[in-house]
């Protein structure tokens with residue numbers, strides 16, 4: 001569904017992404033793991049057209065989408081759950097969801113999807129008239145996911161959804177990720193929490209200082225000795 | 238329900254204004270300098286000036302909310318609108334309502350042009366660069382107006398329908414002094430409803446918070462910014478037209494002082510908050526008129542009033558009356 005080919009991103013003189021290539025097959029969960037500063041967010045930002053790459057190609061459903069405006073990218077069905085949630089703190093939960101569905105015109109469909117969101121995240125329904133800034137971290141993460149889903153994406157990109165959340169909340173976020181995927185949404189998940197990410201994903205890639213160094217099935221990478229040493233902590237089972 | 242009423246900024250804004258009004262009236266009655274009808278007359282004038290300030294202050298605050306910048310050219314957009322009004326009526330012989338509509342339609346073009354040429358190319362540039370560009374745009378408009386229209390004041394044409402004096406009991410006031418608050422109130426109701434309920438209005442608030450994420454959600458950020466300038470310019474144009482009717486005399490530099498006061502009004506009310514701009518506008522407008530009325534001896538200092546209020550407010554509440562303490566935008 002998404003084919004990244006030799007994608008290179010530079011910030012001034014620093015090369016953040018050095019010719020990386022990877023694929024996200026339809027209906028799968030693909031994860032990109034890596035340490036802080038490896039270039040994970042940059043990858044998503046480049047796909048979402050927030051950062052201009054200096055080379056390479058991004059093909060989505062066979063079409064080159066590199067150079068498209070960010071708006072056009074959402075319109076094509078790619079949606080982003082940004083790093084650090086970045087909900088609109090001054091908007092209510094309802095209004096956040098409304099912005100998520102900004103490009104849609106099918107009022108009926110929007111209503112249905114909102115109902116789906118409230119089934120998946122009942123707490124959001126309770127908080128629907130509250131400004132998003134008054135939600136807890138976990139609730140804001142749920143809202144960020146729900147907001148992204150309101151555009152009815154075919155591909156959902158998530159940037160470290162577990163960051164800074166309590167272990168119990170993290171677990172439920174990953175369950176939600178599976179559920180979203182069961183509903184037919186392809187997922188590109190970025191994580192530092194390699195253990196949970198690899199257990200959840202069908203395919204994993206390891207990103208190290210702007211290069212992809214390893215790839216394979218999620219479970220395969222879990223057993224890889226390098227991954228074990230570098231990302232799972234040597235003591236892990 | 239009750240909680241909701243009190244959380245509503247507009248309600249608290251109106252309460253504050255009523256309290257200030259009562260305090261002033263009470264004070265005036267106490268010192269016995271003034272008879273009821275005269276005081277009422279000053280109140281009408283104060284409310285009308287306050288409404289004009291509010292209209293212009295909203296433009297400052299809206300642009301600040303979206304771009305975190307002070308649009309110094311706003312005061313000159315106001316000035317340009319007065320020239321547009323002047324020419325619509327004197328050269329094109331338009332009836333005043335038509336002229337008002339034309340001015341409200343033409344002035345935003347100037348606002349849009351400035352945004353396109355002076356601000357948009359600097360998107361993402363350091364804030365100081367944008368600030369300098371804004372000051373440059375302001376000077377450019379002032380000097381262009383001087384070059385094109387001359388520095389000598391032009392007499393704003395008399396609009397009898399607006400300048401006619403009517404008497405209610407022993408209170409005399411111009412029609413325009415009543416028309417201004419009514420138009421302002423109508424515009425405010427429409428604007429606040431738009432911002433809180435229309436999809437584009439919600440998007441506007443989203444862009445103000447985080448334009449990058451708004452863009453990822455499909456919002457046309459540049460379109461929203463343009464719209465903000467259009468709204469600000471329309472309000473300045475309506476204010477300018479009414480200003481001309483009430484205080485005839487159009488010069489290229491005439492925007493400077495009202496612009497400065499309205500910027501102060503926006504800061505006093507809490508920059509970034511439309512209700513704050515309205516409260517600030519009313520405090521400054523009413524205050525200026527009433528202080529001059531109550532203490533004619535210091536009327537020469539009327540322009541200083543806004544800045545005294547600014548200093549006091551900044552000392553007591555640095556983020557303004559309605560501003561949240563965490564005003565710094567990242």
Ligand SMILES: Nc1ncnc2c1ncn2[C@@H]1O[C@H](COP(=O)(O)OP(=O)(O)O)[C@@H](O)[C@H]1O
Pocket residue numbers: 011014016034035036037038039040041042043
């Ligand atoms: N806006 C930016 N300007 C300059 N350098 C940046 C910028 N954003 C990220 N970088 C650098 O690019 C590298 C990759 O960053 P990022 O993609 O955010 O990593 P990750 O998400 O994996 O933590 C880092 O070295 C970071 O310092």
Ligand SMILES: [Mg+2]
Pocket residue numbers: 037040041042083160
């Ligand atoms: Mg990151």
